[in-house]
Amino acid sequence: DTLAKDSTSVSETIITTNKTITKPVVKKATVTSSASLSTNTSSKLNSTANTKKPAVNNQNADLEDSIEELSYSYEDSLINLSELLIPGWEDSFQSTMNSTKWQEKVEGLGLLSSQLISTQLGRKLSGYLVVYLSKITNGFKITNVNVLKAVIQVCCDATDSKDNSNSIKFNKAAGYELIKNFGDKLVDKKVTDVILKLFNNLSNSISNAFVISRMKFILDKIKAPATHQIYLEWLKSRLIDQGANSYPLQFLSTYCQLEIENKVASVRTAAIEVLGEIYHQIGPKSLSIIISESMKPQIKQLLENEFTRVGFDPNILVSKSNNDKDTKSSNLSSIPRVDLMNQLDKNIVHELNLVEGKNSWINRKNALEVITSQITQSGFYLEFNKSLLELIKSMKLRLLDTQSNLKPVAALALGYIVLSLEPESACKIIKLIIPQLLNCLTDNKKQLRDAAIHVLDIIIYQNK
Numbered sequence: 001d002t003l004a005k006d007s008t009s010v011s012e013t014i015i016t017t018n019k020t021i022t023k024p025v026v027k028k029a030t031v032t033s034s035a036s037l038s039t040n041t042s043s044k045l046n047s048t049a050n051t052k053k054p055a056v057n058n059q060n061a062d063l064e065d066s067i068e069e070l071s072y073s074y075e076d077s078l079i080n081l082s083e084l085l086i087p088g089w090e091d092s093f094q095s096t097m098n099s100t101k102w103q104e105k106v107e108g109l110g111l112l113s114s115q116l117i118s119t120q121l122g123r124k125l126s127g128y129l130v131v132y133l134s135k136i137t138n139g140f141k142i143t144n145v146n147v148l149k150a151v152i153q154v155c156c157d158a159t160d161s162k163d164n165s166n167s168i169k170f171n172k173a174a175g176y177e178l179i180k181n182f183g184d185k186l187v188d189k190k191v192t193d194v195i196l197k198l199f200n201n202l203s204n205s206i207s208n209a210f211v212i213s214r215m216k217f218i219l220d221k222i223k224a225p226a227t228h229q230i231y232l233e234w235l236k237s238r239l240i241d242q243g244a245n246s247y248p249l250q251f252l253s254t255y256c257q258l259e260i261e262n263k264v265a266s267v268r269t270a271a272i273e274v275l276g277e278i279y280h281q282i283g284p285k286s287l288s289i290i291i292s293e294s295m296k297p298q299i300k301q302l303l304e305n306e307f308t309r310v311g312f313d314p315n316i317l318v319s320k321s322n323n324d325k326d327t328k329s330s331n332l333s334s335i336p337r338v339d340l341m342n343q344l345d346k347n348i349v350h351e352l353n354l355v356e357g358k359n360s361w362i363n364r365k366n367a368l369e370v371i372t373s374q375i376t377q378s379g380f381y382l383e384f385n386k387s388l389l390e391l392i393k394s395m396k397l398r399l400l401d402t403q404s405n406l407k408p409v410a411a412l413a414l415g416y417i418v419l420s421l422e423p424e425s426a427c428k429i430i431k432l433i434i435p436q437l438l439n440c441l442t443d444n445k446k447q448l449r450d451a452a453i454h455v456l457d458i459i460i461y462q463n464k
Contacts, residue, residue: 068173070127074135077128084115084125097136102144109150113157122158123205127171129158130178140181145190152182152194159201170205176214178202183218187226196234203238209248216255225264232259232270236277243316244281249335253278253289260299268302276306283312285379288336312379337383340417341391343374352394361403368398368409375416382417384425392417392429399436408451411440415455430459 082089096108116122122129133151134140142148155178159170179202182195203211212235219228239247252274259271275290291300345351351367354360371391375382382388395417398410414433418426440452 068176070131070171070173070177072127072131074131077132077135080125080128081132083121084112084119086111086115102147105147106150109147109154113150113154116154116157117160122160123168123170126158126174130155130171130174134177134181145188148185149191149194152191152198156194156198156201159198159205170202172206172210175202175206175210179211179214180218183215183231184222184224184227186230187224192230196230199234200238203242208238208242208246209251212247212252212255225262225267228259228262228267229264229270232256232267232274236270236274239274239277239281244278249278249282249286250289253286257290257292257295260302272302272306275303276310279307280310280313281316282335283314283379284377285335285338285381288338335381337381338378339383339385339387340371340374340378341385341387343378344371344391349391349394352391352398355402361401361406364398364401364403365406365409368395368406368413371395372409372413372416375413375420378420380416380420382420384421384428388417389428392432396433396436399433399440404445404448407440407443407445407448411437411448411451411455415458418455419458419461434459 078090086093093108093111096104099105099108116129133154137147137151140151142151159175178198182191182198186192186195199211199215215231219231222228235252256271256274260268260275262268262271278286278290290303295303341348348367348371351363354363392414395410395414398406399414401407401410414429414437418429418433421429437452437455440448443449443452
Protein backbone atom coordinates (compact mmCIF):
# COMPACT_ATOMS: atom_id res chain seq x y z
CA ASP A 1 0.00 0.00 0.00
CA THR A 2 2.96 2.29 -0.17
CA LEU A 3 4.30 4.39 -2.98
CA ALA A 4 7.48 3.50 -4.81
CA LYS A 5 10.42 3.66 -2.44
CA ASP A 6 13.62 4.94 -4.01
CA SER A 7 16.69 6.38 -2.29
CA THR A 8 16.76 9.07 -4.94
CA SER A 9 13.10 10.04 -4.69
CA VAL A 10 11.63 13.24 -3.41
CA SER A 11 10.76 14.10 0.17
CA GLU A 12 9.24 11.35 2.30
CA THR A 13 6.20 13.55 2.87
CA ILE A 14 5.62 13.76 -0.84
CA ILE A 15 1.91 12.92 -0.72
CA THR A 16 1.10 13.64 2.89
CA THR A 17 0.85 17.41 2.58
CA ASN A 18 -1.52 19.77 0.84
CA LYS A 19 0.86 22.70 1.05
CA THR A 20 2.18 24.25 -2.14
CA ILE A 21 5.61 22.90 -2.96
CA THR A 22 8.47 24.67 -4.66
CA LYS A 23 9.69 21.67 -6.60
CA PRO A 24 10.31 17.99 -5.93
CA VAL A 25 14.03 17.65 -5.49
CA VAL A 26 16.45 14.77 -5.74
CA LYS A 27 18.62 14.34 -2.69
CA LYS A 28 22.02 12.68 -2.80
CA ALA A 29 21.24 10.73 -5.93
CA THR A 30 23.71 8.15 -7.11
CA VAL A 31 24.26 6.65 -10.51
CA THR A 32 23.64 3.11 -9.28
CA SER A 33 20.30 1.44 -9.86
CA SER A 34 17.74 1.01 -7.11
CA ALA A 35 17.60 -2.49 -5.71
CA SER A 36 13.91 -2.60 -6.59
CA LEU A 37 14.54 -2.23 -10.30
CA SER A 38 14.29 -5.25 -12.53
CA THR A 39 17.31 -6.36 -14.53
CA ASN A 40 15.67 -5.46 -17.85
CA THR A 41 14.71 -1.96 -16.75
CA SER A 42 17.68 -0.82 -14.68
CA SER A 43 19.35 2.49 -15.57
CA LYS A 44 21.41 2.32 -18.74
CA LEU A 45 24.32 4.40 -17.55
CA ASN A 46 26.64 2.91 -20.12
CA SER A 47 24.74 4.25 -23.11
CA THR A 48 24.40 7.74 -24.49
CA ALA A 49 22.90 6.53 -27.76
CA ASN A 50 19.47 6.52 -26.11
CA THR A 51 19.33 10.29 -25.86
CA LYS A 52 18.48 12.74 -28.56
CA LYS A 53 21.20 15.22 -29.41
CA PRO A 54 20.17 18.87 -29.09
CA ALA A 55 20.42 21.50 -31.74
CA VAL A 56 23.66 23.42 -31.98
CA ASN A 57 23.83 26.15 -29.38
CA ASN A 58 24.34 29.39 -31.31
CA GLN A 59 24.99 31.30 -28.09
CA ASN A 60 28.29 29.51 -27.66
CA ALA A 61 29.99 31.23 -30.58
CA ASP A 62 33.06 31.72 -28.38
CA LEU A 63 33.73 27.98 -28.72
CA GLU A 64 34.48 28.30 -32.43
CA ASP A 65 37.96 27.26 -33.53
CA SER A 66 38.85 30.54 -35.24
CA ILE A 67 41.94 32.15 -33.72
CA GLU A 68 41.99 35.93 -33.39
CA GLU A 69 44.99 38.04 -34.31
CA LEU A 70 45.67 41.60 -33.21
CA SER A 71 45.91 44.01 -36.13
CA TYR A 72 46.87 47.22 -34.34
CA SER A 73 50.29 48.78 -34.86
CA TYR A 74 52.58 49.92 -32.06
CA GLU A 75 52.20 53.51 -33.27
CA ASP A 76 48.39 53.26 -33.10
CA SER A 77 48.72 51.92 -29.57
CA LEU A 78 50.86 54.85 -28.42
CA ILE A 79 48.32 57.31 -29.77
CA ASN A 80 45.25 55.62 -28.29
CA LEU A 81 46.78 54.83 -24.91
CA SER A 82 47.41 58.54 -24.41
CA GLU A 83 43.77 58.61 -23.26
CA LEU A 84 45.04 57.19 -19.96
CA LEU A 85 46.55 60.62 -19.25
CA ILE A 86 49.82 59.24 -17.89
CA PRO A 87 52.25 62.12 -17.16
CA GLY A 88 55.12 62.21 -19.67
CA TRP A 89 53.49 59.51 -21.76
CA GLU A 90 55.33 60.31 -24.99
CA ASP A 91 58.81 60.83 -23.52
CA SER A 92 59.77 60.24 -19.88
CA PHE A 93 57.30 57.39 -19.35
CA GLN A 94 58.51 55.58 -22.46
CA SER A 95 62.10 56.00 -21.25
CA THR A 96 61.06 54.35 -17.97
CA MET A 97 59.40 51.44 -19.75
CA ASN A 98 62.47 50.89 -21.95
CA SER A 99 64.90 51.04 -19.03
CA THR A 100 67.32 48.16 -18.49
CA LYS A 101 66.59 48.31 -14.76
CA TRP A 102 63.73 46.03 -13.80
CA GLN A 103 62.85 48.21 -10.81
CA GLU A 104 62.08 51.17 -13.08
CA LYS A 105 60.00 49.01 -15.39
CA VAL A 106 57.96 47.70 -12.47
CA GLU A 107 57.42 51.26 -11.27
CA GLY A 108 56.20 52.31 -14.72
CA LEU A 109 53.90 49.29 -14.98
CA GLY A 110 52.49 50.18 -11.57
CA LEU A 111 51.61 53.66 -12.82
CA LEU A 112 50.01 52.14 -15.90
CA SER A 113 47.87 49.92 -13.66
CA SER A 114 46.81 52.88 -11.55
CA GLN A 115 45.65 54.83 -14.56
CA LEU A 116 43.73 51.87 -15.94
CA ILE A 117 41.90 51.59 -12.63
CA SER A 118 41.20 55.30 -12.26
CA THR A 119 40.08 55.90 -15.85
CA GLN A 120 38.23 52.59 -16.27
CA LEU A 121 39.31 52.45 -19.90
CA GLY A 122 40.92 49.01 -19.78
CA ARG A 123 38.36 47.16 -21.88
CA LYS A 124 37.97 49.94 -24.42
CA LEU A 125 41.74 50.16 -24.98
CA SER A 126 42.49 46.45 -24.43
CA GLY A 127 43.67 45.72 -27.97
CA TYR A 128 46.07 48.68 -28.00
CA LEU A 129 47.28 47.87 -24.49
CA VAL A 130 48.27 44.28 -25.32
CA VAL A 131 50.07 45.39 -28.50
CA TYR A 132 51.98 47.95 -26.42
CA LEU A 133 52.90 45.47 -23.68
CA SER A 134 54.05 42.94 -26.25
CA LYS A 135 56.29 45.52 -27.89
CA ILE A 136 58.03 46.71 -24.72
CA THR A 137 58.59 43.10 -23.52
CA ASN A 138 59.87 41.75 -26.85
CA GLY A 139 56.79 39.62 -27.47
CA PHE A 140 56.19 38.85 -23.76
CA LYS A 141 59.62 37.23 -23.47
CA ILE A 142 60.13 38.27 -19.85
CA THR A 143 62.91 36.73 -17.75
CA ASN A 144 62.53 38.82 -14.59
CA VAL A 145 59.70 37.45 -12.44
CA ASN A 146 58.95 40.86 -10.90
CA VAL A 147 58.43 42.40 -14.32
CA LEU A 148 56.36 39.39 -15.37
CA LYS A 149 54.06 39.73 -12.37
CA ALA A 150 53.71 43.46 -12.97
CA VAL A 151 52.80 42.96 -16.64
CA ILE A 152 50.17 40.35 -15.80
CA GLN A 153 48.79 42.62 -13.07
CA VAL A 154 48.40 45.40 -15.63
CA CYS A 155 46.37 43.00 -17.75
CA CYS A 156 44.28 42.02 -14.73
CA ASP A 157 43.48 45.65 -14.01
CA ALA A 158 42.57 46.21 -17.66
CA THR A 159 40.22 43.23 -17.77
CA ASP A 160 38.66 44.26 -14.47
CA SER A 161 37.71 47.71 -15.78
CA LYS A 162 33.99 48.20 -16.12
CA ASP A 163 34.10 51.27 -18.36
CA ASN A 164 30.92 52.38 -16.58
CA SER A 165 29.13 49.64 -18.53
CA ASN A 166 29.46 45.89 -18.90
CA SER A 167 28.47 46.26 -22.55
CA ILE A 168 32.12 46.87 -23.48
CA LYS A 169 33.94 43.57 -23.71
CA PHE A 170 37.67 42.95 -23.54
CA ASN A 171 39.13 42.57 -27.03
CA LYS A 172 39.05 38.85 -27.94
CA ALA A 173 42.25 38.95 -29.98
CA ALA A 174 43.97 40.63 -27.03
CA GLY A 175 42.51 38.04 -24.66
CA TYR A 176 43.82 35.17 -26.75
CA GLU A 177 47.25 36.80 -26.92
CA LEU A 178 47.38 36.87 -23.13
CA ILE A 179 46.19 33.27 -22.76
CA LYS A 180 48.70 32.14 -25.37
CA ASN A 181 51.64 33.83 -23.66
CA PHE A 182 50.80 33.22 -20.00
CA GLY A 183 48.87 29.93 -20.04
CA ASP A 184 52.02 27.83 -20.12
CA LYS A 185 53.42 29.69 -17.11
CA LEU A 186 50.76 28.39 -14.71
CA VAL A 187 53.27 25.91 -13.34
CA ASP A 188 55.50 28.75 -12.06
CA LYS A 189 54.35 29.13 -8.46
CA LYS A 190 55.59 32.72 -8.36
CA VAL A 191 52.98 33.81 -10.88
CA THR A 192 50.32 31.09 -10.64
CA ASP A 193 47.93 33.17 -8.55
CA VAL A 194 48.10 36.28 -10.71
CA ILE A 195 47.61 34.22 -13.90
CA LEU A 196 44.54 32.54 -12.44
CA LYS A 197 43.26 35.98 -11.48
CA LEU A 198 43.75 37.00 -15.11
CA PHE A 199 41.78 33.94 -16.25
CA ASN A 200 38.98 34.89 -13.86
CA ASN A 201 38.87 38.42 -15.22
CA LEU A 202 39.01 37.31 -18.86
CA SER A 203 36.16 34.89 -18.19
CA ASN A 204 34.10 37.73 -16.71
CA SER A 205 35.04 40.33 -19.33
CA ILE A 206 34.73 38.11 -22.43
CA SER A 207 33.10 34.79 -21.54
CA ASN A 208 33.75 31.51 -19.80
CA ALA A 209 33.41 29.70 -23.12
CA PHE A 210 36.10 31.88 -24.70
CA VAL A 211 38.69 31.19 -22.01
CA ILE A 212 38.23 27.43 -21.80
CA SER A 213 38.19 26.96 -25.57
CA ARG A 214 41.36 29.03 -26.12
CA MET A 215 43.06 27.44 -23.13
CA LYS A 216 42.23 24.01 -24.51
CA PHE A 217 44.09 24.97 -27.70
CA ILE A 218 47.12 25.96 -25.61
CA LEU A 219 47.02 22.91 -23.33
CA ASP A 220 47.11 20.58 -26.32
CA LYS A 221 50.70 21.75 -26.81
CA ILE A 222 51.75 21.63 -23.14
CA LYS A 223 53.04 18.34 -21.77
CA ALA A 224 53.76 19.41 -18.17
CA PRO A 225 51.19 17.54 -16.02
CA ALA A 226 51.28 20.22 -13.31
CA THR A 227 49.93 22.81 -15.75
CA HIS A 228 46.97 20.59 -16.62
CA GLN A 229 46.31 19.85 -12.95
CA ILE A 230 46.38 23.50 -11.87
CA TYR A 231 44.07 24.46 -14.71
CA LEU A 232 41.57 21.69 -13.87
CA GLU A 233 41.57 22.70 -10.21
CA TRP A 234 40.86 26.27 -11.30
CA LEU A 235 37.97 25.06 -13.46
CA LYS A 236 36.43 23.28 -10.49
CA SER A 237 36.68 26.44 -8.38
CA ARG A 238 34.97 28.43 -11.14
CA LEU A 239 32.13 25.92 -11.31
CA ILE A 240 31.66 26.27 -7.56
CA ASP A 241 31.77 30.08 -7.65
CA GLN A 242 29.85 30.76 -10.86
CA GLY A 243 27.60 27.73 -11.22
CA ALA A 244 28.00 24.91 -13.71
CA ASN A 245 25.29 26.41 -15.92
CA SER A 246 27.64 29.33 -16.60
CA TYR A 247 29.80 27.02 -18.71
CA PRO A 248 29.31 25.17 -22.00
CA LEU A 249 28.88 21.78 -20.36
CA GLN A 250 29.22 19.61 -23.46
CA PHE A 251 32.59 21.17 -24.32
CA LEU A 252 33.79 21.04 -20.73
CA SER A 253 32.80 17.40 -20.28
CA THR A 254 34.53 16.35 -23.50
CA TYR A 255 37.71 18.11 -22.41
CA CYS A 256 37.68 16.42 -19.00
CA GLN A 257 37.12 13.03 -20.62
CA LEU A 258 40.40 13.55 -22.48
CA GLU A 259 42.21 14.57 -19.31
CA ILE A 260 40.94 11.44 -17.52
CA GLU A 261 43.19 9.50 -19.90
CA ASN A 262 46.29 11.38 -18.67
CA LYS A 263 49.11 9.16 -17.47
CA VAL A 264 49.53 11.17 -14.27
CA ALA A 265 47.14 10.21 -11.46
CA SER A 266 46.82 13.73 -10.04
CA VAL A 267 45.63 15.05 -13.41
CA ARG A 268 43.11 12.24 -13.74
CA THR A 269 41.82 12.94 -10.23
CA ALA A 270 41.46 16.65 -10.97
CA ALA A 271 39.46 15.91 -14.14
CA ILE A 272 37.18 13.49 -12.29
CA GLU A 273 36.53 16.13 -9.63
CA VAL A 274 35.50 18.67 -12.28
CA LEU A 275 32.98 16.18 -13.69
CA GLY A 276 31.92 15.39 -10.13
CA GLU A 277 31.16 19.07 -9.55
CA ILE A 278 29.05 19.16 -12.72
CA TYR A 279 27.10 16.14 -11.48
CA HIS A 280 26.81 17.67 -8.00
CA GLN A 281 25.06 20.72 -9.46
CA ILE A 282 23.25 19.39 -12.53
CA GLY A 283 22.42 15.88 -11.35
CA PRO A 284 21.66 12.66 -13.23
CA LYS A 285 20.67 14.44 -16.43
CA SER A 286 24.36 15.37 -16.88
CA LEU A 287 25.28 11.70 -17.30
CA SER A 288 24.44 11.81 -21.01
CA ILE A 289 27.34 14.21 -21.61
CA ILE A 290 29.72 13.05 -18.86
CA ILE A 291 29.68 9.35 -19.71
CA SER A 292 30.85 8.42 -23.20
CA GLU A 293 30.25 5.12 -24.94
CA SER A 294 33.97 4.61 -25.50
CA MET A 295 34.89 5.22 -21.86
CA LYS A 296 36.83 2.41 -20.19
CA PRO A 297 34.93 0.45 -17.50
CA GLN A 298 37.46 1.37 -14.81
CA ILE A 299 37.04 5.07 -15.63
CA LYS A 300 33.26 4.75 -15.45
CA GLN A 301 33.62 3.14 -12.06
CA LEU A 302 35.82 5.98 -10.79
CA LEU A 303 33.22 8.48 -11.98
CA GLU A 304 30.39 6.54 -10.37
CA ASN A 305 32.31 6.54 -7.10
CA GLU A 306 32.81 10.30 -7.35
CA PHE A 307 29.14 10.92 -8.11
CA THR A 308 28.13 8.81 -5.15
CA ARG A 309 30.56 10.73 -2.94
CA VAL A 310 29.42 14.23 -3.94
CA GLY A 311 25.73 13.46 -4.54
CA PHE A 312 23.30 15.82 -6.26
CA ASP A 313 22.24 19.08 -4.65
CA PRO A 314 19.59 20.74 -6.87
CA ASN A 315 19.54 23.86 -4.70
CA ILE A 316 23.05 24.98 -5.70
CA LEU A 317 22.17 26.50 -9.06
CA VAL A 318 19.14 28.25 -7.56
CA SER A 319 21.43 30.09 -5.14
CA LYS A 320 23.79 31.32 -7.86
CA SER A 321 23.59 34.74 -9.47
CA ASN A 322 20.78 35.26 -11.97
CA ASN A 323 22.99 37.34 -14.27
CA ASP A 324 23.11 36.29 -17.93
CA LYS A 325 20.07 34.04 -17.62
CA ASP A 326 19.91 33.39 -21.37
CA THR A 327 23.43 31.96 -21.53
CA LYS A 328 22.91 29.83 -18.42
CA SER A 329 19.64 28.46 -19.75
CA SER A 330 21.26 27.79 -23.10
CA ASN A 331 24.14 25.93 -21.49
CA LEU A 332 21.71 23.65 -19.64
CA SER A 333 19.66 23.08 -22.79
CA SER A 334 22.79 21.69 -24.46
CA ILE A 335 22.29 18.58 -22.34
CA PRO A 336 20.20 16.09 -24.35
CA ARG A 337 16.93 15.08 -22.74
CA VAL A 338 16.43 11.43 -21.87
CA ASP A 339 14.16 9.21 -23.95
CA LEU A 340 12.33 7.42 -21.13
CA MET A 341 11.16 4.55 -23.33
CA ASN A 342 14.74 3.65 -24.15
CA GLN A 343 15.45 3.27 -20.44
CA LEU A 344 12.53 0.85 -19.90
CA ASP A 345 11.87 -2.74 -20.85
CA LYS A 346 10.15 -3.08 -24.22
CA ASN A 347 7.24 -4.86 -22.50
CA ILE A 348 6.56 -2.03 -20.05
CA VAL A 349 3.27 -0.99 -21.70
CA HIS A 350 2.10 -4.59 -21.74
CA GLU A 351 2.90 -4.86 -18.02
CA LEU A 352 0.93 -1.68 -17.29
CA ASN A 353 -2.11 -2.98 -19.14
CA LEU A 354 -2.00 -6.52 -17.78
CA VAL A 355 -5.27 -7.17 -15.93
CA GLU A 356 -5.71 -10.90 -16.33
CA GLY A 357 -4.82 -13.09 -13.38
CA LYS A 358 -5.19 -12.76 -9.63
CA ASN A 359 -1.71 -11.26 -9.13
CA SER A 360 -1.55 -9.12 -12.29
CA TRP A 361 -1.81 -5.99 -10.11
CA ILE A 362 1.74 -6.74 -8.91
CA ASN A 363 3.00 -6.46 -12.49
CA ARG A 364 1.22 -3.14 -12.89
CA LYS A 365 2.57 -1.84 -9.59
CA ASN A 366 6.16 -2.89 -10.42
CA ALA A 367 5.90 -1.24 -13.83
CA LEU A 368 4.77 2.05 -12.28
CA GLU A 369 7.54 1.97 -9.68
CA VAL A 370 10.19 1.27 -12.30
CA ILE A 371 8.89 4.19 -14.40
CA THR A 372 9.03 6.50 -11.37
CA SER A 373 12.56 5.40 -10.56
CA GLN A 374 13.79 5.91 -14.12
CA ILE A 375 12.28 9.40 -14.24
CA THR A 376 14.12 10.24 -11.04
CA GLN A 377 17.39 8.87 -12.38
CA SER A 378 17.01 11.05 -15.48
CA GLY A 379 17.17 14.08 -13.21
CA PHE A 380 13.55 14.94 -14.14
CA TYR A 381 14.73 15.73 -17.68
CA LEU A 382 12.70 13.83 -20.27
CA GLU A 383 12.23 14.14 -24.01
CA PHE A 384 8.65 14.37 -25.22
CA ASN A 385 7.87 12.02 -28.10
CA LYS A 386 5.13 9.77 -29.47
CA SER A 387 6.23 6.69 -27.52
CA LEU A 388 6.14 8.63 -24.24
CA LEU A 389 2.62 9.81 -25.06
CA GLU A 390 1.48 6.20 -25.55
CA LEU A 391 3.04 5.28 -22.22
CA ILE A 392 1.21 8.11 -20.48
CA LYS A 393 -2.13 6.95 -21.90
CA SER A 394 -1.55 3.53 -20.35
CA MET A 395 -0.48 5.11 -17.05
CA LYS A 396 -3.62 7.27 -17.00
CA LEU A 397 -5.75 4.13 -16.95
CA ARG A 398 -4.13 3.17 -13.66
CA LEU A 399 -5.84 6.17 -12.04
CA LEU A 400 -8.99 4.07 -12.49
CA ASP A 401 -7.37 0.80 -11.44
CA THR A 402 -9.49 -1.71 -9.55
CA GLN A 403 -6.58 -2.11 -7.12
CA SER A 404 -6.91 1.09 -5.10
CA ASN A 405 -3.32 1.15 -3.85
CA LEU A 406 -2.05 1.54 -7.44
CA LYS A 407 -3.88 4.81 -8.02
CA PRO A 408 -1.57 7.07 -5.92
CA VAL A 409 1.48 5.36 -7.47
CA ALA A 410 0.13 6.17 -10.94
CA ALA A 411 -0.66 9.75 -9.94
CA LEU A 412 2.84 10.32 -8.61
CA ALA A 413 4.46 8.86 -11.75
CA LEU A 414 2.34 11.09 -13.98
CA GLY A 415 3.27 14.12 -11.88
CA TYR A 416 6.93 13.26 -12.28
CA ILE A 417 6.53 13.16 -16.06
CA VAL A 418 4.86 16.56 -16.09
CA LEU A 419 7.70 17.97 -14.01
CA SER A 420 10.32 16.47 -16.31
CA LEU A 421 9.10 17.98 -19.57
CA GLU A 422 9.49 21.38 -21.14
CA PRO A 423 6.49 23.60 -20.27
CA GLU A 424 4.92 23.43 -23.73
CA SER A 425 5.01 19.61 -23.77
CA ALA A 426 3.94 19.40 -20.13
CA CYS A 427 0.77 21.39 -20.93
CA LYS A 428 -0.27 18.73 -23.44
CA ILE A 429 0.03 16.04 -20.77
CA ILE A 430 -1.81 18.16 -18.20
CA LYS A 431 -4.80 18.49 -20.55
CA LEU A 432 -4.77 14.73 -20.99
CA ILE A 433 -4.76 13.77 -17.31
CA ILE A 434 -6.45 16.64 -15.49
CA PRO A 435 -10.04 15.24 -15.56
CA GLN A 436 -8.96 12.01 -13.89
CA LEU A 437 -6.83 13.88 -11.35
CA LEU A 438 -9.75 16.07 -10.35
CA ASN A 439 -11.92 12.98 -9.88
CA CYS A 440 -9.24 11.61 -7.52
CA LEU A 441 -9.90 14.56 -5.19
CA THR A 442 -13.28 13.10 -4.32
CA ASP A 443 -12.03 9.57 -3.66
CA ASN A 444 -12.75 7.99 -0.27
CA LYS A 445 -9.08 7.15 0.33
CA LYS A 446 -7.01 9.97 1.79
CA GLN A 447 -3.80 8.58 0.27
CA LEU A 448 -5.14 9.07 -3.25
CA ARG A 449 -6.54 12.53 -2.49
CA ASP A 450 -3.15 13.60 -1.13
CA ALA A 451 -1.39 12.18 -4.18
CA ALA A 452 -3.73 14.10 -6.49
CA ILE A 453 -3.14 17.33 -4.54
CA HIS A 454 0.60 16.83 -4.81
CA VAL A 455 0.42 16.35 -8.58
CA LEU A 456 -1.72 19.48 -8.87
CA ASP A 457 1.00 21.31 -6.91
CA ILE A 458 3.50 20.12 -9.53
CA ILE A 459 1.22 21.39 -12.30
CA ILE A 460 0.99 24.79 -10.62
CA TYR A 461 4.78 24.91 -10.31
CA GLN A 462 5.25 23.94 -13.96
CA ASN A 463 2.96 26.76 -15.10
CA LYS A 464 4.39 29.59 -12.98
